[in-house]
Amino acid sequence: xxxIAGLIHKGKSSNVGGEMTSMLQALKHxxxxxxxxxxxxxxxxxDYVMRLKVAEAEDMARGRGVRELLxxxxxxxxxxxxxxxxxxxxxxxxxxxxxxxVLSHDGETADMAAHIEETAGVEILxxxxxxxxxxxxxxxxxxxSAYGLGEFSGxxxxxxxxxxxxxxxxxxxAHPYWAFPYNDVAVVHNGQITNYWILRREMExxxxxxxxxxxxxxxAVYVAHDLANGISLENSLRKSIQEIDGVFTYLVAxxxxxxxxxDTMAAKPxxxxxxxxxxxxxxxxxxxxxxxxxxxxxxxxxxxxxxVWQA
Numbered sequence: 001x002x003x004i005a006g007l008i009h010k011g012k013s014s015n016v017g018g019e020m021t022s023m024l025q026a027l028k029h030x031x032x033x034x035x036x037x038x039x040x041x042x043x044x045x046x047d048y049v050m051r052l053k054v055a056e057a058e059d060m061a062r063g064r065g066v067r068e069l070l071x072x073x074x075x076x077x078x079x080x081x082x083x084x085x086x087x088x089x090x091x092x093x094x095x096x097x098x099x100x101x102v103l104s105h106d107g108e109t110a111d112m113a114a115h116i117e118e119t120a121g122v123e124i125l126x127x128x129x130x131x132x133x134x135x136x137x138x139x140x141x142x143x144x145s146a147y148g149l150g151e152f153s154g155x156x157x158x159x160x161x162x163x164x165x166x167x168x169x170x171x172x173x174a175h176p177y178w179a180f181p182y183n184d185v186a187v188v189h190n191g192q193i194t195n196y197w198i199l200r201r202e203m204e205x206x207x208x209x210x211x212x213x214x215x216x217x218x219x220a221v222y223v224a225h226d227l228a229n230g231i232s233l234e235n236s237l238r239k240s241i242q243e244i245d246g247v248f249t250y251l252v253a254x255x256x257x258x259x260x261x262x263d264t265m266a267a268k269p270x271x272x273x274x275x276x277x278x279x280x281x282x283x284x285x286x287x288x289x290x291x292x293x294x295x296x297x298x299x300x301x302x303x304x305x306x307x308v309w310q311a
Contacts, residue, residue: 003027004175004188004270005282006251007291008156008258008309012277013042017144017152023280023287024140024159030283031161034174035143036135038186038253039157040311043129047089048103048183051125051133052077052116055097056170070096076120084112094147098136110181114209117180123172123211128184130154130255135174155311156258158251160188177217179224180209184255187223189216190283191248191268199244216250223252237261237306251281259308266303273298279309 005023007016016039024035043049054073060066074093081088081103090102105112113124126133132152136143140161144150160175179185193199193215200210200218208221222244226236233252237259249268252259260281262270272281273288273296280288285298301307 002190003030003161003283003287004158004190004249004251005160005280005287006156006158006188006253006258006260007278007280008311010277010279010309010311013153013155015151016040016154016157017149019291020157020159021140021144021149022290023282024161026287026290027161027283028139032139033169034135034137034162034171035140035159036133036162036175036188037143037149037157037159038126038131038133038176038178038188039149039152039154040130040184040253040255041132041152041154046104048105048109048127048129049132050101050103050127052099052101052122053097053125053171054099054120054122056172057097057137058170060096073120073122074099077116077122080112080116080119084115086112095136098147100132109183113181124178124180126178126186127181128255131178131184131186131253133176133178133186135160135171135176137169137171137174155256156253158186158188158253158258172212173214175214175216177212177214177220179220180211182224182228185220185224185227186253187216187220187250189219189248189250191246191250191263193218193244193246193248195245215246219244219248219250219252227254233257233259234306234308237308241304241306256311257308258311259306260301261306262301262303264304266301266305270301271298272301272307
């Protein structure tokens with residue numbers, strides 16, 4: 001079933017971490033297995049934020065050797081960053097298997113990111129100037145508490161509550177998905193893509209990597225590929241409705257935009273609220289009312305509807 005949510009503030013920052021937590025906690029009944037956030041802060045010019053996972057939560061219960069393995073992987077990451085000339089300004093070990101780096105780096109980050117994943121055996125969850133992608137097992141309140149999201153300040157964010165139906169209950173299968181190696185692009189999705197393998201193989205032939213077998217990851221790669229080739233976010237979303245088969249509603253966030261798209265049947269729900277300075281959307285209205293308890297007007301987007309908002 002799953003639940004998705006997103007919000008964007010126009011021209012200002014707000015406590016998007018706390019707001020997204022309230023929205024996602026209100027959707028807990030749609031997916032209690034895992035919760036994920038893609039939140040966008042201002043960041044410092046020239047700095048990158050990298051979130052990575054060095055192991056799955058279940059790996060931590062395997063006993064002897066786990067600690068040594070994790071330390072070895074982290075040491076390898078640090079060595080590769082130094083090799084690529086990246087200067088680490090902040091290194092936070094948020095959980096034993098989850099780290100957050102703030103670093104400065106001149107030039108492209110794609111080669112560095114690929115080197116880290118191929119050599120260190122870790123998964124980069126996100127890398128960007130504004131994006132921070134956090135996902136873990138448990139509900140929104142538990143994940144927000146563990147990762148200190150309650151006071152995260154930024155302009156916009158998207159999130160997901162997952163009920164595992166076709167893949168394992170693990171962090172790798174949780175949403176959102178970052179479109180490696182493109183900075184600041186993330187996607188959450190509710191639905192099923194029926195031509196997933198056809199499009200995935202096409203993207204892999206073009207050099208894109210996939211970290212899971214979840215069809216939702218395809219959407220992130222698809223949009224990021226378009227953006228990298230000069231296609232606007234709105235046009236990419238419109239194109240996806242014609243080229244991607246299945247039933248889907250999905251949200252895409254970039255460094256300064258938030259977009260949504262629904263397929264031709266509009267079978268997957270989305271409720272939308274829009275004012276002069278705030279747009280909020282979710283699978284159910286209860287999530288919007290978790291941050292806007294006053295009387296508000298909402299509407300359900302139509303089939304094949306595409307919208308894009310600027311932060």
